[in-house]
Amino acid sequence: MCQELILSWQDTKTDQWFPIGRFSKHNDAYTFIYTKGAKQAKKHGFIELASMSDFNAEYRYSDIFPLLKNRILNKSRPDRQEFLKWLNIDSSNTDFEELAKTGGVKATDNLCLFPMPIKKNNQYNLEFFTQGIGHLTKSSQKRIEALEVGEKLFFCADLENSQDKNASMFRTKDPVEIAGYCPKYFAKDFKKLFNLSKESFSIKVKQVNKNAPEQLRLLCEITCDWHQDFSPFAEDKFTSIN
Structure with a gap:
């Protein structure tokens, strides 16, 4: 079960990717922090995320962050079950798992997500x-x-x-x-x-x-x-x- 996602940003001029932050989920609480890669990305044109302008702050939500929610396939879509089968997901609580596998990529921006691996049984x-x-x-x-x-x-x-x-x-x-x-x-x-x-x-x-x-x-x-x-x-x- 994925509990942490790394958010990366791409400089479209050079195609270089920068890890700019980390989303984590603990029980029903969600947090986001910026990583040091965000400072590198800012030199290449990265602008702070909406409603999260302070690089030094820790942001907390009781629900999934809007930035992530907009990257999840609408749960009312009739093809959602087929989509989850493609991802090899069969749980009802799938938000982080879905984003971990799809990357949450949208055509309207240059952000991508990937999972932080979890050590289990060594x-x-x-x-x-x-x-x-x-x-x-x-x-x-x-x-x-x-x-x-x-x-x-x-x-x-x-x-x-x-x-x-x-x-x-x-x-x-x-x-x-x-x-x-x-x-x-x-x-x-x-x-x-x-x-x-x-x-x-x-x-x-x-x-x-x-x-x-x-x-x-x-x-x-x-x-x-x-x-x-x-x-x-x-x-x-x-x-x-x-």
Whole structure:
């Protein structure tokens, strides 16, 4: 169950992403704090969020923040149940889980959300969608449609990406095809986990949503031991300003 979401902002001139804040949920209370990445983002044009202008404050709501609520699929829509099946969600209390998997992306702004992993039984476990499927060859897209639940995927460096040294992708075994790219915000941590916990590191197909939009097409699951030297999103830009 996701209890914390990291909010990131993109500088559209450079395509660079900055983690600017963290939403958390405890029982029925919601909080938001700015991270040090917000100060970096401000140098690139980021403007404080509406009704949350103080970088040093902690904001509390008894209900989910309006910024998040506007990114959740309307619960009265007749296709909502199918949508939740694509996300592999079957609970009634799904707001943070939904945003953790969809990213809460809207065409009207340049914000994105992703989950803070939770350590449980000394394991790292996370479901995520591969990215960039629409840019793959038809052969790769057909291979994705043919994937079976539980099929193993291989984590590989995207060596041709000169802009991001942590860029990674996933491939199948037989026949070998690219199955999508690693979400940018997870790439560095996945790489760390692969190097620290190779024996237990595993990425498998959770489900294939053939009728879903490409960004919700291939749901995968990563599992591995939570190594004692690993901390998720350990860079200073992810920490609270205070």
